[in-house]
Amino acid sequence: MGLKKFGSGLISVLALAASISIAEAKSDIIVAMQLEPPHLDPTSAAAGAIDSVLYSNVFEGLTRFGPDGSVNPGLAESWEISEDGKTYTFKLHEGVKFHDGTDMTAEDVKFSLDRARADDSANAQKALFAGIESVEVVDPQTVTVTLNEANSNFLFNMAWGDAVIVAPETIADIKTNPVGTGAFKFSDWVQGDRIDLEKNPDYWGTPANLDTVTFKFISDPTAAFASVMAEDVNAFVGFPAPENLPQFEADPRFQVLVGSTEGETILAMNNKLPPFDNAKVRQAVAHAIDRQAIIDGAMFGYGTPIGTHFAPHNPDYVDLTELSAHDPELSKKLLAEAGFPDGFETTLKLPPPSYARRGGEIIASQLRAIGIETEISNLEWAQWLEQVFRGKDYGLTIVSHTEPMDIGIYARPDYYFQYDNPEFQKLFEAITSENDPEKRSELLKQAEEMIAKDYVNGYLFQLAFPTVADARIKGLWKNQPTQATDLTAVSWEE
Amino acid sequence: MKVLLHNRSMLPGAILTLLFTGAAIISLVWVPYDITILNIADRMKSPSLLHPFGTDQFGRDILSMIMVGARTSIAVALVAVGIGMLAGVPLGLTAAARKGSLPDEVIMRSNDLVFAFPSLLIAVMITAVFGASALNAIIAIGIFNIPVFARLTRGASLTLWSREYVMAARVAGKGRARISVEHILPNVMNLLIVQGTIQFSLGILAEAGLSYVGLGAQPPTASWGRMLADSQTMISLAPHLALFPGLAILLTVLGLNLLGDGLRDLLDPKLRRSRA
Numbered sequence: 131m132g133l134k135k136f137g138s139g140l141i142s143v144l145a146l147a148a149s150i151s152i153a154e155a156k157s158d159i160i161v162a163m164q165l166e167p168p169h170l171d172p173t174s175a176a177a178g179a180i181d182s183v184l185y186s187n188v189f190e191g192l193t194r195f196g197p198d199g200s201v202n203p204g205l206a207e208s209w210e211i212s213e214d215g216k217t218y219t220f221k222l223h224e225g226v227k228f229h230d231g232t233d234m235t236a237e238d239v240k241f242s243l244d245r246a247r248a249d250d251s252a253n254a255q256k257a258l259f260a261g262i263e264s265v266e267v268v269d270p271q272t273v274t275v276t277l278n279e280a281n282s283n284f285l286f287n288m289a290w291g292d293a294v295i296v297a298p299e300t301i302a303d304i305k306t307n308p309v310g311t312g313a314f315k316f317s318d319w320v321q322g323d324r325i326d327l328e329k330n331p332d333y334w335g336t337p338a339n340l341d342t343v344t345f346k347f348i349s350d351p352t353a354a355f356a357s358v359m360a361e362d363v364n365a366f367v368g369f370p371a372p373e374n375l376p377q378f379e380a381d382p383r384f385q386v387l388v389g390s391t392e393g394e395t396i397l398a399m400n401n402k403l404p405p406f407d408n409a410k411v412r413q414a415v416a417h418a419i420d421r422q423a424i425i426d427g428a429m430f431g432y433g434t435p436i437g438t439h440f441a442p443h444n445p446d447y448v449d450l451t452e453l454s455a456h457d458p459e460l461s462k463k464l465l466a467e468a469g470f471p472d473g474f475e476t477t478l479k480l481p482p483p484s485y486a487r488r489g490g491e492i493i494a495s496q497l498r499a500i501g502i503e504t505e506i507s508n509l510e511w512a513q514w515l516e517q518v519f520r521g522k523d524y525g526l527t528i529v530s531h532t533e534p535m536d537i538g539i540y541a542r543p544d545y546y547f548q549y550d551n552p553e554f555q556k557l558f559e560a561i562t563s564e565n566d567p568e569k570r571s572e573l574l575k576q577a578e579e580m581i582a583k584d585y586v587n588g589y590l591f592q593l594a595f596p597t598v599a600d601a602r603i604k605g606l607w608k609n610q611p612t613q614a615t616d617l618t619a620v621s622w623e624e
Numbered sequence: 625m626k627v628l629l630h631n632r633s634m635l636p637g638a639i640l641t642l643l644f645t646g647a648a649i650i651s652l653v654w655v656p657y658d659i660t661i662l663n664i665a666d667r668m669k670s671p672s673l674l675h676p677f678g679t680d681q682f683g684r685d686i687l688s689m690i691m692v693g694a695r696t697s698i699a700v701a702l703v704a705v706g707i708g709m710l711a712g713v714p715l716g717l718t719a720a721a722r723k724g725s726l727p728d729e730v731i732m733r734s735n736d737l738v739f740a741f742p743s744l745l746i747a748v749m750i751t752a753v754f755g756a757s758a759l760n761a762i763i764a765i766g767i768f769n770i771p772v773f774a775r776l777t778r779g780a781s782l783t784l785w786s787r788e789y790v791m792a793a794r795v796a797g798k799g800r801a802r803i804s805v806e807h808i809l810p811n812v813m814n815l816l817i818v819q820g821t822i823q824f825s826l827g828i829l830a831e832a833g834l835s836y837v838g839l840g841a842q843p844p845t846a847s848w849g850r851m852l853a854d855s856q857t858m859i860s861l862a863p864h865l866a867l868f869p870g871l872a873i874l875l876t877v878l879g880l881n882l883l884g885d886g887l888r889d890l891l892d893p894k895l896r897r898s899r900a
Contacts, residue, residue: 496662
């Protein structure tokens with residue numbers, strides 16, 4: 131064999147190798163997140179981690195959230211709304227199949243909605259379905275939903291992870307073997323470690339670019355940092371240690387997306403527990419808080435200050451931060467007026483995330499400056515849910531409310547911060563039944579102002595949502611309009 | 625004094641121990657900066673003249689934190705060793721005085737039971753049940769100190785019970801309890817002091833371990849273990865945050881161990897004789 135011939139042979143081998151590597155662009159991805167879902171049924175638990183894995187990937191609803199928070203058609207390709215706003219007629223996509231091969235029809239929609247709104251339903255967001263009077267199957271592709279009264283939020287409500295369409299045949303095993311209609315189907319769950327999804331070859335819509343998806347659960351921030359640095363995972367959504375982000379930003383291997391969330395981070399006050407039943411005391415606490423110090427100290431600058439329980443990226447948001455501007459002198463005066471010239475002692479119970487643990491230490495020091503001594507206790511999530519959320523045994527706590535448009539929790543007097551104001555409850559009723567967008571926006575602004583002026587809670591900041599990913603990954607959601615890790619449009623750059 | 629200087633482990637041990645107890649005592653009346661006041665604008669400053677050990681993620685002076693942390697560590701370890709001694713030594717004396725009797729069996733088998741569990745695991749269990757606080761950490765560490773002292777006391781006492789002077793005391797009609805207190809205890813004291821120093825250093829390690837996992841003293845009380853835990857994600861940004869509390873734990877434990885070794889050499893009559 132002549133040298134020349136050998137050379138040309140080598141070149142063709144190289145060319146072949148190159149063409150193989152192009153053809154085999156990566157088609158798998160390992161996405162890490164902090165919390166593991168307790169089970170895999172998004173329609174029967176409040177745990178956001180379930181939606182973080184399954185929403186849009188495995189399960190779909192009549193409508194779906196886009197990356198920008200807009201409500202887009204999902205399984206329903208179109209709908210008609212009656213004049214009075216009470217009847218919605220959904221036209222379903224043709225040829226939609228569940229992962230077990232059965233057809234998705236109007237019957238399944240009726241089953242899912244009836245199941246969610248039933249009296250014995252375990253759905254965590256039953257309020258979403260409260261206004262539904264009846265669900266009628268017109269034909270296999272058409273379903274009619276009748277409401278008690280017009281609800282401008284209905285299409286938005288149907289986009290939630292709690293309103294996804296499930297099949298009656300597979301509902302029994304849904305917690306361990308979820309069967310949906312999405313672009314990925316569930317393949318394996320190794321508890322404590324990972325969940326595997328694989329591409330659904332029979333998907334009705336645009337098929338996914340990835341063949342396999344692995345969700346890994348890494349709760350420890352130090353381990354999270356190490357796993358991304360070592361490229362053990364391709365992306366980390368909701369990266370838990372904001373202090374490490376600048377390091378990733380400086381590293382060309384990675385891209386850092388810092389998005390907004392629906393997470394209003396608040397210093398919740400127990401409104402029925404003295405002395406927090408006194409609005410003056412709550413106002414004093416609100417004025418003692420230096421938001422920027424908390425954002426810098428706890429979140430290393432990531433986060434937007436808020437003055438009420440509403441997401442700043444929402445067009446109806448009103449900036450009310452001035453109502454509770456940092457003013458320790460005013461706080462001391464208010465405390466004296468309320469009958470606590472020397473301050474008082476209370477508890478500050480903190481769940482595990484760093485915004486709470488670090489924010490808690492900062493707030494404790496800010497409250498000490500006006501004479502309020504706090505006894506900090508660091509709790510695990512289960513303890514927090516038990517003592518604070520259900521038991522209402524606390525004075526102060528810090529938590530981020532990540533559900534979208536959740537100002538309605540202030541209309542629930544039995545909610546853990548126990549704000550009981552009939553005026554607000556009436557206002558919120560008016561909001562839900564208002565169909566005119568302009569009037570609705572006006573009412574929402576009123577509601578934002580009412581809770582801010584009542585100083586129900588200390589409003590701290592909107593939680594930022596950092597994602598660290600391999601620089602070659604495209605199509606990841608930057609923002610979190612709902613808890614989701616939608617991978618249907620994600621691909622590797624070639 | 626001459627012995628003290630000639631003893632190679634005694635001197636550095638004593639110096640390190642004095643250094644940290646000194647820092648803890650001084651922190652009762654004075655610290656360079658008030659650690660309950662956070663100053664976010666000054667956070668994560670490298671060591672400088674103003675802040676010799678730098679500032680932490682909340683802008684607190686790390687030197688002050690170490691001083692107050694020394695107080696937490698020493699207080700927890702001291703009380704825990706105290707609990708262990710106060711409960712363990714009488715138990716050991718009783719068991720030795722009535723060797724082979726039912727009380728002896730009960731005491732020693734209960735000790736085995738406590739010993740069977742890894743000590744830190746017991747501590748985690750106790751703090752998980754009763755909540756995380758410095759007090760519960762003290763109790764937890766104290767409990768696993770009890771069998772250490774009980775066993776040591778019993779073992780050392782048993783050999784003493786066969787000595788002639790104890791026999792003589794018995795013949796003279798002294799009760800077992802009185803003999804234990806008047807003749808046995810003074811003669812096992814040396815051993816107890818040495819063991820106490822070692823347990824003290826283990827107590828400091830245990831406290832650091834518990835607060836590292838969040839089960840020790842709660843904020844705003846400074847604690848070396850929690851300082852380490854809080855700084856671990858920032859280790860690549862500001863290594864001094866983890867360096868100083870880590871060094872503090874290392875040097876204190878090293879100092880106490882050296883001191884314990886030195887004390888043993890000094891107090892153990894056998895070793896003293898061989899040296900002479």
